Amino acid sequence: MQNHSPLTGFHPVEQCNLDYGPERGSAIDPHLDDWWLWGERLVSLNLLSNTVLSMSCDSEDSLQLFPAFRSKREQMHASRSPSACQNHHQPTSFTSERLGNTIEWEVDCSSSTKLVSSKVITVAIHLPRRSLVVLYGPARYVWKHAIYRNHITSRRICITFRELSQEFSDGGEKEELGRKLLRIALTFQGTPI
Numbered sequence: 001m002q003n004h005s006p007l008t009g010f011h012p013v014e015q016c017n018l019d020y021g022p023e024r025g026s027a028i029d030p031h032l033d034d035w036w037l038w039g040e041r042l043v044s045l046n047l048l049s050n051t052v053l054s055m056s057c058d059s060e061d062s063l064q065l066f067p068a069f070r071s072k073r074e075q076m077h078a079s080r081s082p083s084a085c086q087n088h089h090q091p092t093s094f095t096s097e098r099l100g101n102t103i104e105w106e107v108d109c110s111s112s113t114k115l116v117s118s119k120v121i122t123v124a125i126h127l128p129r130r131s132l133v134v135l136y137g138p139a140r141y142v143w144k145h146a147i148y149r150n151h152i153t154s155r156r157i158c159i160t161f162r163e164l165s166q167e168f169s170d171g172g173e174k175e176e177l178g179r180k181l182l183r184i185a186l187t188f189q190g191t192p193i
Contacts, residue, residue, distance in 0.1 A: 006134050010041055012161035013185035020051075020147065020156040027152065030056050030144035039163040042135040046127040046158055052151040053125040053133060055143040057118040065114045129156075 020026035033042055123143075127133060135145065147158075168178030 006041065006136055007043070010043065010161075011163055011182060012043070013164055013181050014038075014162040016160045016162070018158045018160070020152045020158065022149075022152045022154065025149055026147075026156075027149040028147045030054070030146040032141065032144055033162070035141070035165065036167070037165055039165045039169070040136050040140060041163060042140060042160060043162075044133050044135075044158055044160040046131045046133070046156065047129060049129050049152075049154040049156045051127050051147055051153075051156055053127050054146045054148055054151070055123040055125065055139065056146070057121065057143045059118045059142055061118045062115045063118055063121060065116055067112055 018028070125133070139145075164178050164181060166172050168174045168181065172178060
């Protein structure tokens with residue numbers, strides 16, 4: 001993990017294992033992880049099945065959305081069918097400049113971009129089984145993350161690793177307690193529950 005720049009210096013002190021099953025109606029509501037204890041990065045490993053991580057935002061900010069580029073095959077298919085503008089409005093893919101994710105949106109063909117309130121956007125991030133996702137920066141502190149019931153189609157295990165906040169790190173107000181917690185985490189030999 002240390003070879004990827006967002007993970008440089010990452011020292012997890014907590015491992016949280018979640019077992020999702022569709023028969024139990026497993027899900028996790030939109031939330032931001034605690035800031036006072038957990039640090040800048042949340043690292044999650046998605047195991048056993050594919051799922052979707054849904055990101056939403058309560059910010060008053062707006063996002064500038066741009067049309068996504070079509071593949072040559074999609075362009076050829078579109079050129080053989082009636083123009084989208086003949087139908088006035090048609091669902092089209094847009095790409096968020098801020099997040100780089102694709103969003104379906106009703107498009108007015110007279111404009112090529114759209115300014116949209118962050119509050120009305122849910123970004124769906126497809127997580128294949130055995131994928132690793134690192135939330136940091138705005139994805140950690142501004143955008144809430146969730147896994148909805150309809151995205152749990154078979155058993156899923158998620159392992160999330162958390163580091164301590166700056167307050168518990170070198171030079172922080174609770175540096176000594178942070179060192180103690182890190183020592184405990186590094187030497188833990190207990191039985192997982």
